[in-house]
Amino acid sequence: MTSSRLWPAVLLLLITTWSWGGMFPVAKPMLDILDPFFMTLIRFSLTALGLLLILFCVEGRKAFSFEGRLLKLLFLGTLGFACFNLLAFNGLVHSKPEHGAVIMATQPMIAVLLTWVMRGLKPGAFTLGTILVAFAGVFLVITGGDIERAFGGGKIIWDLLFFVGAMFWVAYTLGAQSFHTWSPLRYTAITAGLGCFSIALISFGLTAAGMLSIPDWNTLVELRWSLAYLVIPAGIMGVLFWNIGIKKLGPINGVLFINFVPVSAFTIGVVQGRSFSAEEVIGAILVMSALIANNLYVRARMKRSTGDDDQSQRNNEQPANRATARPDNA
Incomplete structure (x- = not known):
């Protein structure tokens, strides 16, 4: 694929x-006025409605069939939209907000661990090492490196x-593999709607x-622009x-x-006038570095595996080619 075709995808991501990174800084002051339960309900009711409307326009009425798996879809929607967001x-x-953004960035690492537990697919030693580094970074961010604070019953x-x-969100994401014949839009829209029910x-x-x-109407009017951000850029568009x-x-x-989620959150925090400790910044850098290092490692292994397969195929083809080749004096 040419770079000219890749750039639109890069821009979308x-x-x-960046919109997901801004979600927590935008939501934080809202929670002084609106409780997290009704904020989540309002946000995802509107988001699910938008996604279901898009699904209807793109795939038609047939996409709304549960195919006999309503309970599983309800369970996954509850995990991904109710449990995660609440x-x-x-x-x-x-x-x-920045703590939440850094923790959310560890989702690829959490996915590796859940896959290990649920399916017995043990990660390599290098990946396990990067997971430990990432979690050490999270520890620094949320505790400031203070062990007493970490286990002292504080925040x-x-x-x-x-x-x-x-x-819960990672479990919901992995659950999509059970619906591999569905489009991502269909899986997301249907489970979002069912999650809103929960x-x-x-x-x-x-x-x-x-x-x-x-919440009363005046509260919703006061928060209309913040709600619009959570629903449109951080919800439907995201x-x-x-x-x-x-x-x-x-x-x-x-x-x-996903590395840009904490970058976005910290950037918005600086713009809003918040200051961060050295431990918070170092912890965020550790998390992002671990993600990048593991990604490069996986990429190198895939490339090496592909190269070995190609070489094996060439080796298998050579005897066959020699056997079927016509002699020069034929």
Whole structure:
């Protein structure tokens, strides 16, 4: 594929990761006014509606069939949209946006570990080493390198909500492999809609129990532009652009762009006047460096494996060619 055809995909992935990096800084002040449950419900109700509308226009009514797998889709949608977002935004109430962005960037590493646990596919020693480096970076970011703070019952519990939420999102992403005949748009739109059903049950259940209150119209009007950001750039556009970019560049290249999520979050934090400790910056650099190093390692292994296969094929072809070749004096 020529570079002129690659650049649009690169641009789409850059837009996506920068918009995702801005999601937590934008949402943080909203949580002083709107609880994370109804913020998540409003955001994904509108996002799911937009995705389902696009799905109808692109693939038609037939794409709305559950094909007898409603419960599995509901389970995956609950993991990806209800569990992930409710945990992440509840954690954000008491944590920093940049912490969430760094933890989200470890998703490729979490995917490796979950694949190992669920399918027995043990990663290589180098990959395990980069995972340890990445998690050490996360440790620095959320604790400042203070071990007493890490295990002293402080705010780290809220950062752990981000991490558990990221695990749920990775499990949801891996679940897409069970629907390999579906387009990414169809899988995302259907599970987003079903995930919203779970979010609504949780939110209105807590409201009925007196633990939450439904936001009034004035609150929504006050937050309209922030909600629009969460729904359009960080929601509908983000999902679509990510799927298109990954399809064009492939997952090995595309996953590198997840590094721009913490870069975006820290950049926005600086613009907003926040300061960061040396440990936070070093930790973020460790996470991104580990991701890049493992990506280069996987790329080199794939290239070497392809080269070995090509050489083996040539070796197998040579005897056959000699056997079928006509003698010079024939």
